[in-house]
Amino acid sequence: MRPQRVIESIRFSLLSPDEIRKMSVTSVVTADTYDEDGFPIERGLMDRRLGVVEPGLTCRTCGGGPKDCPGHFGHIELARPVIHVNYVETIFELLQSTCRKCGRILLKEEERERLLQEMEGKEEWWKVSEKAVQTAKGRQECPHCGEEQEEVKFEKPFTFMEGKGRLTPSDIRTRLERIRTEDLRLLGLDPSVRPEWMVLQVLLVPPVTVRPSITLETGVRSEDDLTHKLVDIIRINQRLAENMEAGAPHLIVEDLWELLQYHVATYFSNEISGVPPARHRSGRVLRTLGQRLKGKEGRFRGNLSGKRVDFSARAVISPDPCLKFDEVGVPEYVARVLTVRSRVTSFNLEEMRELVRRGTEQYPGAQWVISPDGKRYDLRYADREELAQKLEPGYVVERNLRDGDIVLFNRQPSLHRMSIMAHRVRVMPGHTFRLNLCVCPLYNADFDGDEMNLHVPQSEEAQVEAMILMAVQNQIISPRFGGPIIGGIQDHITGAYLLTRKETLLDREKACQLLMQAGVEPVLPEPAVVREGVEYWTGKQLFSVLLPKDLNLTYRAKICEGCSRCKEEECEKEAYVVIENGELKRGVIDAHAYKALDKCELWDRMVKEYGVERASEFLNHVTRLSIAAAEMLGFTTSIDDEDIPRIAKERIEEKIEDAKKKVRELIEAYNREELEPLPGRSLRETLEMRIMEALAEVRDRAGQVAEKHLTLSNPAVIMARTGARGSMLNLTQMAACVGQQSVRGERLNRGYVGRVLIHFKSEDLGAEARGFVSSSYKDGLKPLEFFFHAAGGREGLVDTAVRTAQSGYMQRRLINALQDLHVEYDGTVRDDRGVIVQFLYGEDGADPMRTDNGKAVRVDRLVEKIIGGGAK
């Protein structure tokens, strides 16, 4: 939104002691808060004049109750001045650059004139003042009164020394008082501020509304941290005053003064370096003014940029494959609490009356009624029957959440716009939010204890906007690359593969059963096979029921091995998929058909050419069909899926032995200095590279041997090859050989001198000594291999931890920098002031979400469509 008024500048300034006294309604002198009867003590920290927080009381200053009284400031007269910690740096600069006697800036008259001239009318005048201060600091003698200057030293956190003696805050204050107002600009200060105000004589006491006390159930009062701190200040202040009056020894007064300085400093910030943080009696560190503002939970980030909201819920999530993917299952006990504002119209009058009658006790009920004059009736206490009768168009009913309501569903970290989407409610029993598995990749959700948030938009406008912009269906295509990111996952792929293999034949009962579970009318086509009078249907036929009748498509499935000469239709592995007029003729359905974030030829075509509605229907059905098929046909995987025959095992061992021998030869060649260095590499680097090469090769070779025995009759292999879950590499590591472990892209080499572990000789460069794991996960790792594996694994963990931290911070900065940019109707990208950032969005004006995988038009598809005919 373009702002109505532009904030031109904000000015922060210092309060003068006079201003503080003028603002104050009372001086605070008593360190106590309440007397024995629980009444606030006059001129104490809870003085009635400072405002009220408890209901039923009135403020002595404004007469308002806790709702209308904003609170009023008080003040503490300090017995001795103390430095304001946040200004020590400025004070130090001022002391260094002004004369100790006359208080003038240590600049010659002509320098002064020149710099003032330079400053004149400049927006960044303070840059000139930095120069002025730098010059003045170096002066040994005052150009105005001729006084010899002594070096001022600053000892953290708040002590100033001049020569040998210490400068007390009183000394500093008198010095700062002497600085002339006309010199202030040169010193980098605004002339409306006096520098001596940086040394406090009077302390402002915030109203009680800023530091409310809490009454526990036991009746014990617990004060706010700020109040505790102020009590400390008053107590020490009092002791200091008494001691001074009694003429106590100098030393004692100094000590108390220092203590007062400490308390006032920690009152402003309890995180000053070199100052031990002030603690509560329990040992807890106090949260004072600075901590209230700073950081993620501070006032700015925690309460102003973001805040807690009503009409929201949070719960553990669990999966429900029977939900549509745009639905969310909401437990009834949550729906009983959340409400939606529903306007009463002549159309829903009776329905609303019934909801009001049911009230808060029965589930589909209502919580509040708002009459046209804005009065709220709480249905817990009101006469519901009477209210229901009074209901007429113009009333608003806050009714419970129910099926079909639009809600926003979110999982943190909210890294992209798909992290919060609009779902439709399905109220169900249980205690968790339920979601369809197809949206898990978007939220990056799993069910190992993840929790998610739910928000209920209240106005009709908000609901419609959420539905149009944020509905799950409208997020199927990723705005990042213009392809589907919602789609089948895991079992959806396996199930579809099992179903569409050519060996799958189903009798009438099973075929109908599957279609029913998929949620479609079980209208079967002609049976493909009739054997001994029994009709059988192929899985492909059942799958085809879900396809649009005019769909034509040909592509290679994920299981395609990329044979040098493709047999196309004749492919005996069923890797060549042909769909003709909505009929799956050849090939199997796997990841390349409809897996999220994969190639998903079929699914991509569905979304882009049949529209979101038709595509959603397809996905809802096909996922249920696949899961039902997997259940019916049976699918399981276990540890013996990675078994390979003894001969294969021996072949692998041979290969590994060969490789180790080759490594030994390389090392010998290296030792004899016969190794030919690679261009740009040292001899040692060459050796390392050659060894790594050899060992990487042997792992692959071992894998190849194992793969010969890992065929598509093996469930684990089915998952890997169809792209449902896992990869062939995962399998070969389990079955054959884990391979070389590495840290920072090198073989393991750190630890002791010249060796990783004491079990090896120093400078042993052999395969085993540098982290080659020849065992497979299934056989188990040897102790040393296990150690190497842990070292390699650790690097991965550290990397992810570091990456998330860094990318999180980077994203925060990017969002802050880009949040006001928007695309105008003329296609330009502008910021909130209308300043052009890009003259045409993305330079081509294309919305990536509406492109075909990043391309504005796909010419081959266009041609195909115009000349007609699907198959090539």
Next chain:
Amino acid sequence: MGGRMSEELDPRGHVLVPEHRVLSKEEGEEVLRRYRVKPHQLPLIKSSDPVARAIGAKPGDIVEIKRESFTAGRALAYRYVVEG
């Protein structure tokens, strides 16, 4: 920073420097009209910018830049020349 350097080295020949051109007054006004902006709402370029100096752009001018674009092949951008 010596002025001598820029006199000797013309950045316009460099492969990474896109083509810059100072627009005539009429062309400049046309650009402002087309995008309905005031001059300061355009991206800025300092008159001390090496390319701006090479093409003799003065504060108040509008410079047209023809860039190679990954998405569009060729893209036009305009910059308002400011003092500096």
